Amino acid sequence: MRASGQPAGAALRVRWTGRAEPGPASSGIGHxxxxxxxxxxxxxxxxxxxxxxxxxxxxxxxxxxxxxxxxxxxxxxxxxxxxxxxxxxxxxxYSSEYIKGWASVMPPEGWTDADTTRLAQFIEDIAGDESEP
Incomplete structure (x- = not known):
């Protein structure tokens, strides 16, 4: 749950799949x-x-x-x-969603939505108009 009261990933327009329980079986996630x-x-x-x-x-x-x-x-x-x-x-x-996805499920300590936005912009600037490889 985020500080805003929304579940992590709620603003994303993708469907997240995977197990919610911690442990070895939850090492994968997808959208x-x-x-x-x-x-x-x-x-x-x-x-x-x-x-x-x-x-x-x-x-x-x-x-x-x-x-x-x-x-x-x-x-x-x-x-x-x-x-x-x-x-x-x-x-x-999915080229613009990887960062938002990972930040919603495994944010570093103290990570904010502003950090996610800043990183997404940095990656977009590097990639330019390219899509997924």
Whole structure:
């Protein structure tokens, strides 16, 4: 819990996954965007609606989006080909969120939101317009 009363990571627009209990089994953590094609794609999308299209949908999932047999599977394959060609915080482009994520789950002693913002700006200045490698 942060000093603001919000849970750590509440301001992030990603879904954090992992175990909350301390110990060896909690050494991994991950996050995903609701419409990340690399995370959710499956050959089953050709024949059955994927779970990620169920309601309520994530922030980057338009309500007007519908599933159609075969067509939606082909479209998802096209999304995979362009997964990094989207703006940060959409699809598979997490380039601007790594710092916020780590700061929300493992902040150094005395770390503040201002420190996170300053570090994120520093990393953005280094990377320029580049996305994930």
């Amino acid at each position: 995903r965007h609701p419409a990340d094609p690399a995370v959710f794609w499956s050959a089953k999308a050709f024949w059955w609606p994927p779970e990620w299209m169920a309601r309520p949908r994530g922030f980057d999932m338009p309500d007007a989006m519908h599933w159609f047999p075969i067509v939606s599977g082909v479209q998802a394959m096209g999304d995979l080909l362009n997964q990094l060609g989207v703006p940060p915080v959409f699809g598979h482009n």
